[in-house]
Amino acid sequence: MADLDLDSSFIPALHKPSALLPIAKHRESLLYLVETYPVTIVIGQTGSGKSTQIPQFLEKAGWCSDGKIIGVTQSLADVTCQPRRVAATTVALRVADEVGCEIGKEVGYSIRFEDVTSSSTKVKFLTDALLIREALADPLLSRYSVIMVDEAHERSISTDILLGLLKKIRKKRPELRIIVSSATIQAEEFFDFFTRGSGQETQKEQEGRRSSDIVTIVSLEGRTYPIDILYLESPTEDYVDKAVSTVFDIHTQEGEGDILVFLTGREEIDNAIRAVADRALQLDGRHGPLQPLPLYAGLSTEQQMYVFDKPPEGTRKVVFSTNIAEASVTIDGIVHVIDCGFVKLRAYNPKTGIETLTTTPISKASASQRAGRAGRTKAGKCYRLYTEDAYQKLPETNPPEIQRSNLASTVLQLKALGIDNVVRFDFLSAPPAELMSKALELLYSLGALDEYAKLTHPLGSRMAELAVEPMMAKTLLSAPQFNCLSEMLTIAAMTSLGGNVWFYHDGERNRMESSRRKFAAEEGDHLTLLNVYQTFITKGKKEARFCHEHHLNYKSMTRAMSIRAQLKRYLERFNIKIDETLSSNQASSAVDNSRKAENIRRCLTSGYFAHAARMQPDGTYRNVEGGTVLHAHPNSLMFNRKADWVIFHEVMETGEKTYIRDITKIEKNWLVEYAPEFYKLS
DNA sequence: GAGCACTGC
Numbered sequence: 001m002a003d004l005d006l007d008s009s010f011i012p013a014l015h016k017p018s019a020l021l022p023i024a025k026h027r028e029s030l031l032y033l034v035e036t037y038p039v040t041i042v043i044g045q046t047g048s049g050k051s052t053q054i055p056q057f058l059e060k061a062g063w064c065s066d067g068k069i070i071g072v073t074q075s076l077a078d079v080t081c082q083p084r085r086v087a088a089t090t091v092a093l094r095v096a097d098e099v100g101c102e103i104g105k106e107v108g109y110s111i112r113f114e115d116v117t118s119s120s121t122k123v124k125f126l127t128d129a130l131l132i133r134e135a136l137a138d139p140l141l142s143r144y145s146v147i148m149v150d151e152a153h154e155r156s157i158s159t160d161i162l163l164g165l166l167k168k169i170r171k172k173r174p175e176l177r178i179i180v181s182s183a184t185i186q187a188e189e190f191f192d193f194f195t196r197g198s199g200q201e202t203q204k205e206q207e208g209r210r211s212s213d214i215v216t217i218v219s220l221e222g223r224t225y226p227i228d229i230l231y232l233e234s235p236t237e238d239y240v241d242k243a244v245s246t247v248f249d250i251h252t253q254e255g256e257g258d259i260l261v262f263l264t265g266r267e268e269i270d271n272a273i274r275a276v277a278d279r280a281l282q283l284d285g286r287h288g289p290l291q292p293l294p295l296y297a298g299l300s301t302e303q304q305m306y307v308f309d310k311p312p313e314g315t316r317k318v319v320f321s322t323n324i325a326e327a328s329v330t331i332d333g334i335v336h337v338i339d340c341g342f343v344k345l346r347a348y349n350p351k352t353g354i355e356t357l358t359t360t361p362i363s364k365a366s367a368s369q370r371a372g373r374a375g376r377t378k379a380g381k382c383y384r385l386y387t388e389d390a391y392q393k394l395p396e397t398n399p400p401e402i403q404r405s406n407l408a409s410t411v412l413q414l415k416a417l418g419i420d421n422v423v424r425f426d427f428l429s430a431p432p433a434e435l436m437s438k439a440l441e442l443l444y445s446l447g448a449l450d451e452y453a454k455l456t457h458p459l460g461s462r463m464a465e466l467a468v469e470p471m472m473a474k475t476l477l478s479a480p481q482f483n484c485l486s487e488m489l490t491i492a493a494m495t496s497l498g499g500n501v502w503f504y505h506d507g508e509r510n511r512m513e514s515s516r517r518k519f520a521a522e523e524g525d526h527l528t529l530l531n532v533y534q535t536f537i538t539k540g541k542k543e544a545r546f547c548h549e550h551h552l553n554y555k556s557m558t559r560a561m562s563i564r565a566q567l568k569r570y571l572e573r574f575n576i577k578i579d580e581t582l583s584s585n586q587a588s589s590a591v592d593n594s595r596k597a598e599n600i601r602r603c604l605t606s607g608y609f610a611h612a613a614r615m616q617p618d619g620t621y622r623n624v625e626g627g628t629v630l631h632a633h634p635n636s637l638m639f640n641r642k643a644d645w646v647i648f649h650e651v652m653e654t655g656e657k658t659y660i661r662d663i664t665k666i667e668k669n670w671l672v673e674y675a676p677e678f679y680k681l682s
Numbered sequence: 683g684a685g686c687a688c689t690g691c
Contacts, residue, residue, distance in 0.1 A: 344687035467691040634684045
């Protein structure tokens with residue numbers, strides 16, 4: 001049995017008055033450290049109360065007295081049973097409650113579609129992406145006296161960028177206080193980052209030191225519930241099968257307590273649930289029933305909520321989950337965790353421009369986090385479906401997102417923040433040079449950067465402000481020339497849902513497909529998505545019932561409305577006129593419709609020329625370079641239709657094949673017409 | 683004829 005490190009300790013923070021939280025006794029020393037050191041790294045357990053208590057300590061100690069405010073960027077999912085956007089709001093609500101104020105007054109929050117703050121707000125909870133956006137208008141974030149970056153060890157791109165910005169801001173605003181909350185393993189990395197000079201030359205000198213003039217580390221320990229870690233004696237060939245048999249071993253041999261099983265994706269989860277249901281029929285009467293439940297992001301909200309319900313008396317709940325339950329969603333009552341040891345990780349190949357989604361061994365940090373899910377209320381057990389030897393060979397952490405992603409929007413944002421030399425930006429972990437140059441090339445070809453790699457105006461700066469990826473931003477901004485802005489707003493909103501438009505239960509695939517055919521447009525997926533949205537708004541009256549009848553994801557459709565409205569506000573701010581009367585005119589003639597459709601296809605080509613492909617006689621596609629075999633994704637209308645040239649929204653390699661998604665037919669000569677330089681070079 | 687882990691503006 002291996003040690004569990006520190007992540008195994010949990011306390012049920014939600015049910016304790018704040019004075020009893022372990023953090024309360026650290027109050028004085030925390031305030032002293034923040035006063036003394038510009039940067040404080042806080043190592044704290046889930047439930048240590050750091051995200052709710054520290055901002056209150058600071059406020060009471062006078063950090064807002066000169067009209068400045070405290071900002072807390074959040075991924076607060078750990079204290080509630082909600083995905084993090086919702087969680088951010090509930091934690092803000094909880095702090096407001098503790099302070100005794102109305103939400104939006106002294107304590108407020110700001111997330112993408114909701115700004116609940118006012119001129120009296122002193123403590124503001126917000127997402128890190130939103131704080132970066134604030135820096136576009138206020139580069140020194142001068143409103144803030146303290147900024148706390150919570151759960152920084154998750155290392156999202158926006159967290160990494162924010163930390164780089166804060167380090168830069170600190171040079172011009174030495175009075176700014178930065179608090180970084182982190183898991184144990186990564187604390188040293190943050191310490192080194194803030195201690196070293198921008199050129200990294202002092203790193204060696206800092207070895208072994210835990211404190212400098214600038215940075216300090218403080219650890220807030222919580223009470224520990226022990227978790228037994230069990231390994232396999234020999235590796236398994238089929239972890240889904242092994243997970244199912246482990247569920248039955250636990251059920252027949254262990255005391256009460258629900259089970260959480262980590263698998264990698266929907267298919268595995270559906271299979272495992274079927275297998276449990278089958279085998280449960282053979283259970284003898286001595287054991288209570290099992291209730292297997294799925295949990296992954298693609299489920300509707302109601303389906304996700306089942307996992308939080310208490311099972312009937314005597315029934316054992318078994319939740320089969322993706323990585324969503326590792327950090328974003330917390331389920332109470334879990335005593336047993338089964339960890340398959342794998343996760344699907346996204347990576348981006350700058351040479352081919354293709355994203356891959358590959359099943360990869362998890363890191364030790366993930367393994368520890370997963371195990372910790374077993375012991376929130378009492379001692380638990382974690383069954384690792386791999387050997388102890390395999391565990392020892394796992395990497396400490398996975399590479400951060402910024403080193404394995406398409407950086408086009410990140411680079412564009414940095415440029416808009418006034419960081420001209422993006423390659424020399426002080427990254428926590430520098431991305432590979434190929435990722436940077438690929439991003440710069442794309443932004444240049446889109447016209448967002450000029451030949452000196454300077455941000456262009458107004459095109460580049462507007463693209464940076466729009467909350468969609470650069471290719472879609474360019475498409476939107478060229479839409480007025482093609483007289484299709486209203487339609488393109490809808491298409492931008494629908495494509496940014498990322499494939500979650502359609503919804504069906506296990507075994508309902510065919511019915512979903514026939515629903516989808518009712519909205520089909522000859523020209524391809526983008527026009528089909530436009531039909532879906534327009535029908536939802538008009539005939540469907542924006543109702544959930546319409547979505548259920550047509551196998552649409554209601555949550556996604558309402559989200560599309562919000563995104564569309566937000567994009568529209570941005571364009572209005574740019575003084576771009578949007579004519580909404582044409583698009584809702586259902587009585588237009590067939591000729592008008594096909595002309596409109598052609599304009600939309602041309603407009604899409606003006607932004608997505610780099611995502612062009614040609615169909616081969618065998619029905620597969622080749623991209624412009626010709627190298628890669630691309631398949632229309634089975635969810636695409638073009639999956640079994642003929643085409644010549646097409647553009648696509650997204651390309652992704654999963655398993656053996658490379659799929660393109662959201663595909664629309666175009667004409668070859670449009671590519672040369674709208675991207676002459678790009679296609680001259682190719 | 684076969685399938686997208688998860689956030690976020």
